[in-house]
Amino acid sequence: MSTLLALDASSSACSCAVWHKGEVTSRFALTPREHTRRLMPMIDEVLAEAGLQPDDLDALAYGRGPGSFTGLRIAAGVAQGLAFGLDRPLLGVSTLEALALAAHRRYHLRYVIPALDARMNEIYVAAYHCQDGSLNRVLDEAVMPPDRLRVPSDRQDADWCGVGSGWTLWEAMPTLVQAALSQRLPDMQPDAADMVRLAAKAFDAGEGQAAHEVIPVYLRDQVAWQKR
CATH class of the missing domain: 3.30.420.40 (ATPase, nucleotide binding domain)
Known part of the structure; x- marks a missing residue:
């Protein structure tokens, strides 16, 4: 059975989850504008609680959008960096x-x-x-x-x-x-605990990709807007 790490920063919430032996270990916090500071410590926490090292991961996943443009880029950057460093496939999961x-x-x-x-x-x-x-x-x-x-x-x-x-x-x-x-x-937020379940199923179906091939999905082409 595969072992995956998923992370998400697509909304005001920040979350991280590990799928290992069919069980999920996760962290979730409402941290507006603190995703960069909180995400890496969360990753360390869930791996430690699950008794895993980064090399134990078979793949990584992240919330690929739609969502906050800044948050999506933060999650994509961290996930791609880890996937490159570990030489593991990456999956983007719909928020x-x-x-x-x-x-x-x-x-x-x-x-x-x-x-x-x-x-x-x-x-x-x-x-x-x-x-x-x-x-x-x-x-x-x-x-x-x-x-x-x-x-x-x-x-x-x-x-x-x-x-x-x-x-x-x-x-x-x-x-x-x-x-x-x-x-x-209306208060429900995207959560890596759900994303890691979806990612595990997709990975087992052979849907993992090289890190550079997985990009955020914005839906809106215009990522910056100014009032006239």
Whole structure:
């Protein structure tokens, strides 16, 4: 069974997790603007708690986005540096997929719309049908104004749940979307503990890549914006 390290800095939270012998050892903290300072000590802590050395890792993973541009670059830089140094493959894990898995694992939710606040009055969003630990994406990842969001047309009668910071823009969502949701969990943040589970499955399926081939996914091409 593979041994992986995953890390994430895509939101105001900073997290790190190890997958070893089917068990997860993790750290999670809300640390806005302190990701650079907190990430490396977290890595040392989870490896020590799991009784591992860096050379024991089979692969590394990180939250590849969408999310905070600065946070994604921090996580990518650390993950790529470790992967290069250890000569190990690297995997990028969707932050939206990790949110969907978290909702499914913790609350047994089957239909999940993860959304993150993208600023500039936009959200990063996707939708998943979750069953028995597996995720089927039914709405591709996108960035859009919240009033453009639509529930997948072939699943409008499903019991949907919205998770992530994008749902703080609830008032701007279309009434049909509001009516489709049975609950919202806007405080949930992407977590490496979920990413490492997704990464382990992907790695076992042969999806690891060379470190230089794995890049962040911003969704929004424009990473800097100024008001006119």
